[in-house]
Amino acid sequence: MIESFKLRNVEFNNRILVASGTFGYGDEVPDLVDISQLGGIMTKSLSMKPRDGNPNPRITETASGMLNSIGLANIGVHKFISDKLPTLKKHDTKVIANIAASSVEEYCSVLELLDAQEGVHGFEINVSCPNVKEGGLSFGTDVTLVTRITKELRQRTNKPLIIKLTPNVTHISEFARACEAEGADAVSVINTVIGMAVNIHKRTPKIATTTGGLSGPAVKPIALAKVYETVNAVKIPVIGIGGIVTWEDAVEFFIVGASMVQIGTANFINPSTGITIAHGVKEFCEKNGMDNVGSLVKTLQTNRTISIVDSWL
């Protein structure tokens, strides 16, 4: 039974990863979770300087989901290297550094620092960040910027380079194609969906930044559709994220075409979700006579010739 997956020059023990921002730096949950059973850990987004993040309240629950606006609070890349990486290295799992930045230059510098670190196995680039030079518009909604970021970063690393796409665009496939063209090894789909909630008694937003990112089971159908659009647009692997709680959810993403999956919000409920899912997927494959989890990938049977836009719904 082969569970592992190779991306560029890195072999992951299995195809189940934990999503950025939902597992800290891997050192918060040692009692509860045996991290070595995970395919890999996407770190909390790292920026050059430490970031305090947004004011409270940063989270609120919604129907089968949650909104967050943590504001990419993080300890900064230097402290990550000095304080967190040594511990992380001890686990038999892959560490993918997730990078956030407010300029193309910052993305490059953070990546260069991390690329020199042996314990960092690859990169996931969070492009859902405000481009300070352009008045705060998100990099991730501008295909020219995503192209440029990918190109610049590709020149600076030989480790796996994954671009994490935002779902808040009309055609995510355009962005995936741009990443592929510039040499990205994979794309992660999806980051959170823009959402909002209101406290009707105070007449204030329920999170301090007014809008935030929606995640959890509520967004699973959206994530699956975005993964479907993406896998039909590019040949590089797509990493599926969004609302995965059970192994059945993960199998849905594999069937649609994800090569790996990430567990986000579910970690808050059960930090060992990733491990439970890894076992569940394996068992499902064995029961169905597959000797490789890869045999599930992109096996969706559909007779729709699709253009993923609103059709006659």
Place this chain on the structure above:
Amino acid sequence: MIESFKLRNVEFNNRILVASGTFGYGDEVPDLVDISQLGGIMTKSLSMKPRDGNPNPRITETASGMLNSIGLANIGVHKFISDKLPTLKKHDTKVIANIAASSVEEYCSVLELLDAQEGVHGFEINVSCPNVKEGGLSFGTDVTLVTRITKELRQRTNKPLIIKLTPNVTHISEFARACEAEGADAVSVINTVIGMAVNIHKRTPKIATTTGGLSGPAVKPIALAKVYETVNAVKIPVIGIGGIVTWEDAVEFFIVGASMVQIGTANFINPSTGITIAHGVKEFCEKNGMDNVGSLVKTLQTNRTISIVDSWL
């Protein structure tokens, strides 16, 4: 206590409407619901010719939501006028004809036929339809086409003209601005969100068309964020839709800035949801010393100077 709301030349009894495609032609639920207590009914989308709609399965439940791909099954505008309108007219409520079409010309012809009908009080234009001439890409994701549709239709009617926007675009405010510029009286926000679900045993999509439209409480945070973006972009009224189940949900939309709201999926669970909500909103206003539901509208207190894109979430 004023509950009513005037749009162009039409006064709605209250600000609670039932959403297109979720209340048939208003003649399905007479036992269960006193339609006259609703502000108005948005009809099932009408096209020139009758449409059979999509094959089964057309719906599936998701976490706090549902996917549908009815395929705009409808009896066609002629049969609507001859068979449904006479009954609808008897109720003391406003009838807004929702129009779907596969070409700009079809939108125009359907509207012209309905404009001549006294019992039709206004129009809501469903632009989430495939543009047959352009290979099936949705009108609603192309701002040029939405502009053209609005312009053409505005020339043909003096009744309220509402454009119903799709959330599946990067910047919904662009579309709202285009509608405003061309003389639309209001925009409805949102139609369903593209989504997907997979039967892992059969390895088939759970709805026949592979992807479908997500609705219900799961999308409420998304809808609120889209309404927020829209009300900050235009001066014409915004009609809020998406995941409204309780009167508290409706109040959230009013506070964010919706002038009216529509109830969709919740009708499937309780067909009288709209009426319950109308009462609940009224009571809430009275308890809080307001003599007009309008006093709620756009009263959100937020100190965020916002550009609605992914910011530092």
Place this chain on the structure above:
Amino acid sequence: MKQELVQIHSFECLTAEILELTFISEYLSTHAQPGQFVNIRVDNNFPLLRRPFSIFNIDENKVSIVFNVIGTGTKVLARKRKGDTIDVVGPCGNDFLSLADDSFDTAVFVGGGIGIAPFPFLTKRYPAGKEIITYVGGRQKELIVEKGLKNAKIATDDGSMGFHGTVLELIKNDFSTNAPKNPRFFLCGPNRMMKVVAEFAKEIGATCYASLECDMACGIGLCQGCNIEMVTGDKKYRLVCKEGTIFETQSVKFS
């Protein structure tokens, strides 16, 4: 049709896997007909949509349904207790009695698993003077309900109860040795089972009705989500919840 909050009167285990839930409703007990269903909101928040259940029995002001725990909805329902209230819409759909004309002698009911659900109530209300035979098929004996059925003949896939084999095989056996007089078929159960039994009925020239099942968002004709493809008539699709659930089997395309 009404929407009511009804009180649960009792739970009974009919088999190791199948529960009968009885609730009190003056309205439904006087208005519902055999073959109709009720649409139940099992809980306030989750799952979102109602779940349809055939009316299993009506006794004075008490109405009952039967179910086995399959997923979210039935799991929540099974955890309710006597005295709890549930939110019920009904009666929904058409009924067996008003559909079938009188030109037959033997009513043959065929239920697959929980698909026997409408037959006890139908048996009770059936016009005098008709013979009734009931065929019940299921994977194993835990899925076989006999309560309220008349002349029940049982087939299980694993042979744990009654005939060892499919319900169609059992019917064919019976009919080859001792065919009932001028039969008419009434089916309820999995599509696959109904499809083959309907073919058999056609072969022997008997009229056949089937109560179809499909995912429903509303159950009352609002969503257009429950379409079934027709092979006869002018419409390509009909709505299972409103124009059915019961259709003459030759008029529909089983999927």
Place this chain on the structure above:
Amino acid sequence: MKQELVQIHSFECLTAEILELTFISEYLSTHAQPGQFVNIRVDNNFPLLRRPFSIFNIDENKVSIVFNVIGTGTKVLARKRKGDTIDVVGPCGNDFLSLADDSFDTAVFVGGGIGIAPFPFLTKRYPAGKEIITYVGGRQKELIVEKGLKNAKIATDDGSMGFHGTVLELIKNDFSTNAPKNPRFFLCGPNRMMKVVAEFAKEIGATCYASLECDMACGIGLCQGCNIEMVTGDKKYRLVCKEGTIFETQSVKFS
């Protein structure tokens, strides 16, 4: 810290509105300290996130929490029965005992409404030789719990029990006539109440600790969702779930 499926041992109504839920956990009963909380998944699907509850009492292998029905989560919890299992993560957060040094004589516990939750356990484990006074404030008597508290003095907004007024007024009254010797304050309850009591403590020069409440997604330091703004120290924010819930009140900015 562990994640366990624990069995409910009993429910008890402490007032007309407040329930005590007791469950069995060898692990928690031996590892939890006063002021820590447990994070409970009240049901499998809905609501999505766990709900944090202070540990109210520990007796042999039995651990209890108290709650009143406010919204979705507590509604589901209140419907559970003896013998049902619930999914619990804990113990979470820091505790009162390891924070407070010994340089005081009287421990003044102040609880607002359900905010008394941590004090019975704290009372039980408190080092001998310290005086304890407990102030309990609430809107009305249905929200006042006395069980397990020592020297409890009660204030209600509507005067339905004890002193008619706020808990701060009661404390001020008491302190003006008969001030306890060298007091240290321990607070738990609504932010507004804690803020004003903390100000009073500061005025009289007493150290004051508060167990803060805020919405939590994870309760164990993974999500960074539970930040509280600091006024002292090098960090702008700290995490309530992990670096708290108990903070020295002069170090934090009450919102």
